[in-house]
Structures are given as C-alpha cells and as structure tokens.
Amino acid sequence: MTVTLAISPDPTSLATEDAVPGRWRRMPTKAKVGALILGFFILAAVIGPFVTPYDPSYQNPSPALSMAAPSAAHLLGTTQTGQDVLSQLLVGIRLTLELAVVVGVVATALSVIVGVAAAFLGGIWDELLSLVSNVFLVIPSLPLLIILLGYLPQKGQWATIAVLAALGWPWGARVIRAQTLAIRNRDFISAALETGEKTWRIIAFEIVPNEVSLIAASFVNTVLYAIGASVALAFIGLADLNSWSLGTILYWAEGQQALQLGAWWWFVPPGLAVALMGTGLVLLNTGIDELGNPRLRDASSASRIAGHRVRPTAPTPVLQEVVQRRTGLARFLYSFSRSSLLDETEAGDTL
C-alpha cells in the first residue's frame, strides 16, 4: 500500500497544500539532512563576518590568552598568539565556501560547454574533447595543482580559484556528454531540427533544461572537490597565509604544534566544519540520486510486511521464518505493534 503512495504523490495533498512544503516533505531524508547542514554553513558564511566577537587577526598580547582553552570570553579558545578561534572560523567558513561556490560555477559551466559541444559537434571534435577530459581525469589533480600554484607568483584567493576551476571540469563534462548524446536522439530534438530551429537555440532551450538535475549534481560534486582541494592546498602552505580560510587555520595550527600541545579547540573545529560541509554535500547528492532512481530509494520504496522490510523486487518472505528470527526483547516489543496482529489472523482475513 505504501508503495503506490511513494511513487505517485497523493493527489489530495497536492491539491490542498502549497507545492513547496509538499515537495520538501517528499524529499528523501538524506537530502533533507544534507540541505539542513548546508543551510547552517551558508548562514554562517553570510552573517559570520559581521558577528565575529573579535578581529580574527588581532593578537592578544596577554600571556593568559596564549592557547587558552574555550571559555565564556573565547567560546572556541585562542591560538598561540592569542587570536580568537571562533572569529577565525566564522571568517574562514565564508572564504572557503565563497571559493568553492565560485569554482563550482565556473567549472560546471566549463563542463556543460565541453560536454554539450563534444556531443553536438561529433566526429573528430568529440574524439578530441573526450580524450582531453579522460586524460585529465586520470592524471592525479593534487600534484598538478601544486606545481601550478607553486609557479604562480601570488597564491591568493583568485589564483586558487582559477587553478581549481581549470582542473575541475572533466568529470562533469564526461557525464554531461553522455547525457546529451542520449537526449540528442530523442524525438523532440529531431522535431526541433526539422522545424529549422537554430543549433544554439536547441542547446539552450531543449537540451540544457533537460539536464538540470545532472548539472546540479555535477555542481555539488565540484563544490565538494573545491573544498577538499583548497583546504589541502592551504594546509601545505599554498595559499595566501595572511587570510583566514579553513585551510589556513589548519596550516597555522599544524605549524604551531597545536596537536602536540593538546590545543584541540584550535584544529578540531575547522576540520570538523570541512567534514560536515562535505557530508552535507554528499548527502544532498545521494538524495538527488535517489529522487531520480527509484531503485535506490530505501525506506520509501520498501514496504513493511510483518515488520520486515521488503523491496518491491524481492521474493515474498515466508512469514513464519521472519517471525521466528526475532529474539526475546524484539519479540516482546513486536507483540505490541500493529503488524503483529497480521500474523495472528488467518490468511485472507481482514483485520
């Protein structure tokens, strides 16, 4: 019974409710959790720099504030030079997220251009563009990023963005090319070609709108890559070390022996922030995946038979076997549940 509910939305709920909350409710849990985590960080990035309790670079000369543990005045403690870690974190989230989003936008735009061009131009151009993206996929990016940034005279925010965007497009291009090839052979494209629509119009108004979910997924992945790579690059010192990003906070923490001196409040929060942002993005992407591929939907597509999760594709379980597998406490708790009634009624009887 729940199977049909999950696949086709209940018409009454659609009619009576606003479309947006309804859509939110039907989103997979993973996507919801991911969106909430990301929302928190975006909020921190937007208002963070305005609510910092201290100037992140201000070095408090008081010796009591050198690597002080978290207190009421400094919620996340201080660094070796008496800087406030919370202020650095708030500014750092903004800088890191800003960089990642810009890289995401630029690299995804490149992926769309390369992917669609390869699929549409075909022939030698397709071969060439595919070859280039495959080659850059197989070459490990971090060492290449390191030599590129190493040679740049200024290693500021924009240099990092340029280098990351230049190397961040191949994966998306590959996926989008495959999808464009598939869409290209569909009837509505042939129809548009027959009616004499211009190629750029077909691409902009017929192809790209049909790839929005793929482009979104590619954007999320690129942002994920940009966060990871920029933090790693800053950690080894390839960044503007006078600015505060999550990576540079970790760089200074590592350089000034925060770990060895037990100043966990210094290096754990920025690392945790990176990890949480990453988890949020991965969850969001998995959620989007499940939205598009019903087979991957776990709880929503698997109905419960006698308290046992059963997939639509699975063979019908033998009830007796399911019931017998329960152990003491589980059987006791189960006896209170609604589905236990089902076990005791004769087959074919209504409850």
Next chain:
Amino acid sequence: MSFILRRLVFYVVAAWVALTLNFFIPRAMPGNAVEAVMSKFPSLQPSAYRALEAMLGVGHAGSLWHQYWTYIVDVSHFDFGTSSSQYPAQVSTLLGETIPWTLTLVGTATVIAFLVGTGLGIVAGWRYGGALDRTLPALMFLQAIPYFFFALILLELFALKFHVFPVGEGYAGGLIPGWHWDFIGSAIYHSLLPALTIVLTSIAGWMLQMRNVMITTLGEDYVIAAQAKGLPNRRVIFTYAARNALLPQLQGFGLALGFVVSGALVMEIVFSYPGIGLLLLGAVTSDDFPLMQAIFLVITFAVLLANLIVDVIIVFVDPRVRVREATR
C-alpha cells in the same frame, strides 16, 4: 587483446600530456622561478642568478624544440636534474629513497580498502534498508573528512592520548634501514596508523558505489530468475549479482586512485611519514621546482600504471569485455 592495446595507447597519450604540461608550465607561468628563489634568500650574490638559472632549467638554452627534446631524453633516463633545496642531491636519488615507502603504504591500504569496501557494499546492497545500509551516512561523514584532518585526530587519540601507536615517522629512531626483522617490524608498526587513515576514509566510497550498482543489478531479470529457481542466496549474491556489479566498481577504481593518492600524500605530512608526500611538502615550502615537477611526473606515471593493471584485471574478470572484443 585489442582492448588492452587501445587502453595502452590512451595511457601513453596521457603520459605524454603530463610530460608536456610539466615542460610548459614553468615556461608559461607569469613570474620567474629564479627570482622567486633569489627573493627568498636575499643574501645570495647576483652571480648565483646564472647558476640558479642553469639549475632550474630556465636559462632557455637553444630553441624551444631543442629544449623539449633534451627534456624528454633526460626524463627517459630518469634524470630529473638537481634538487635546489637539498643541493647537491639528485632528484632521482631523493625519489628512489621515498617511493618504496609511499608505494607500500598507499598500495596495500588502498587494496585493503577496496576489497573490504566492495564486500560491505555487496552486503549493504543485498539487504538494503538494513542495519549495515543505515550506517552509510556515518561512513559518508568519514569519507568527507579530509585525509590529513582524520590523520590528525587519529594521531591525537591513539598516539598522544593512549600511546597505542607511535607518533609519526617511518620507523623507530636508531634503527638502520635494511632487511632485518627489527627494522621491518618497526616499519610495519609505524605504518599501521597511516594505513588505518587511508582505509577508514576511503572505504565508504567503494561501499557506496558497490551498494548502488548492486541494487541496480539485483533488479535485473536474471537475478530474479535465479531466485525463482530457488538457488541458495550465496550463489545468487556472488555468482549472479556481485560478479556483474563488479565491472563498474573496477572501472571506478582506476579513476578514484588519483584521488586516494592525492589524499595520502597530504596525510603523510601529518605523520611525518618518509614518503613522497613529505618530500613534496619540503619541495613546496622551499620552492624546489625541479623536485616538485619530478614528483608530479612520478605520481602520474604510477597512477597510469595502476590503471593499466586494473584494465588487465577487468579483461580477466569480465567475459563481456572479451566477447565484445571478439565480435568487433
């Protein structure tokens, strides 16, 4: 066999692109590597300028083609020039000292993570929505943690707090590297924590991918037919579903390798593990460009070689690839 041959051609092209990039990046970048070094060490005499130029290969002797040709010949003889930070050590000597460490650690840990992750993915895909499957978000969290940060946490917990594992380095101080048990035992003991870092952070990726492919495969008609025939679950899982789900997993292995290696390099820095990553950090902090570039080449070639090996395995494991070749 032509599948292998075509892949081989592709890897040769990829290697050539890497070589060429490596040649042109220093020449195309704004700024001057020699001036960068000079400004870093203001005490250097102006006469050192010429010496540095020659050392960094920016003296532009001869035409560009001539330089390119000399460069290719040098690289093919494993001649990467002289390190500027550890002068007068040859770059190739420095690489020779560090490669075995990284290769053993990253290779073993990656293979373990791949095998365990794939195994867990099979189980999670088979009973999806089950207990193991529901641990996935937690594993994704592990995966999202940067390698080096996870390394910091593990180091803090297991080395500094509980003293179960040593604090970094490749082997206990005072030991002389060589083929005797004291040293090998110490090296293994020191590599456990770095290996654990790689395994724990990369396992979720393999598991998630295998689970997803597994779920899709389980919906295939031949799997349902196998179940309908009443075959034991084990046979349905491994012979029917998992074997078919393995191909995308193996293809993904090749692509993900570069990512794992990149993460492992930065992780080495945290553990002061005497591998290529630590060498790379030294090169970056001291603007040692010849060393940086050689490391990039070596890592790229290693990843390409590993990809080729994976392709050979795919041909042996998957009869579909062989059949496709036969009918071509």
